[in-house]
C-alpha cells in the first residue's frame with residue numbers, strides 16, 4: 001500500500017445490481033445487546049473507502065471491499081418497507097455497512113433517491129461518514145433533511161500519514177472537518193465519532209495525539225464525540241501491521257495492544273452472517289485513554305460517549321452520563 005496515494009485520485013469500482021436478489025434486508029439488528037434500536041439502510045455490499053481495519057469487510061483473511069455492489073432498486077424497497085411499517089418507530093442508520101457519501105453510492109444516484117424517500121416520509125436518520133462536502137445535488141438534499149437527520153463525522157487516526165495507510169481511498173481528515181463546518185453553517189445537526197482511536201506509535205506523542213483529535217473537531221464546531229478503540233480480528237490485526245510497514249514501533253505496539261492471551265473478545269456478525277472473534281485492545285489502555293479523552297474534551301466544553309459494552313469493560317457505567325444528559329445515545333445520536 002502506498003502512503004503517498006492521494007484519495008482525490010480514487011475512482012469508484014462499482015457493480016450495478018438490479019432487482020432485490022442478494023440485497024440486505026432492512027432490520028433493526030444490533031451487534032450487542034446494549035445497542036439502541038434503529039433500522040439499518042444497506043444499499044451496497046462493500047465500500048469504496050477500503051479501510052484496512054473495517055469492521056464489516058476487513059475482519060476476514062481476505063478483504064472484501066471492492067468492487068462495490070450497489071443495489072439500484074434499494075430506494076423502492078425502502079419506500080415499500082416504510083409504507084408497510086408505518087405503525088413502528090422507524091429511525092434509520094444510513095448506512096452502517098458502507099458510506100452513504102462514498103462515490104459508488106452517489107454516482108449511481110442511490111444515495112440521492114434514499115434521501116428523497118426519507119425526507120418525503122419524514123423519517124429520522126443518522127449517517128456516519130468519512131466524506132468531505134458532497135457534490136451539490138447531495139448537499140442540497142442534506143440541507144432539506146436537516147430537521148430529520150444527523151451527520152456523524154468519523155475521524156480518529158493521528159494524522160494524514162496514518163489516514164493514507166489505513167483509510168486509503170477516504171477523503172483527508174481536513175476534508176471531513178470541512179463537511180462538519182458546512183453542516184454547522186447550514187443547520188444540519190452534527191457530531192463526531194473518533195473511530196478508530198488507535199494508540200500505537202505515531203508521529204505525535206500519546207497525549208498530543210488525543211489533543212490533536214479533539215482540537216480538529218473543536219475547530220469544526222463539533223461539541224460531541226463518540227470515542228471508539230478498534231476491535232480487531234487477528235487476521236485484521238496482522239494486515240494492519242503489514243500496512244503500517246516500515247513503522248516497526250507501530251507494529252510492535254499493535255501486537256502488544258491486541259494480545260489474544262490478555263484481551264477480551266466479542267463475537268461479531270459480518271455481512272452474510274458469518275461470525276468471527278474481534279478483540280478489544282488491552283483493558284488498561286482502553287480505560288486510561290478514554291478517561292484522558294473525556295477530561296481533555298471537557299476542557300474544550302465538549303462531551304464524549306462510548307459503547308455501553310466498553311463502559312462495562314472499563315468498569316465505568318457513568319462514562320456516558322454527560323452525553324446522556326444532553327439526550328445523546330452512545331453513538332452521539334440525538335434522539
Ligand code: SF4
Pocket residue numbers: 047048049050051053054055056057065096097098099130
Ligand atoms: S468507511 Fe466505514 S464501511 Fe467503509 S471501509 Fe471504512 S470502516 Fe468500512
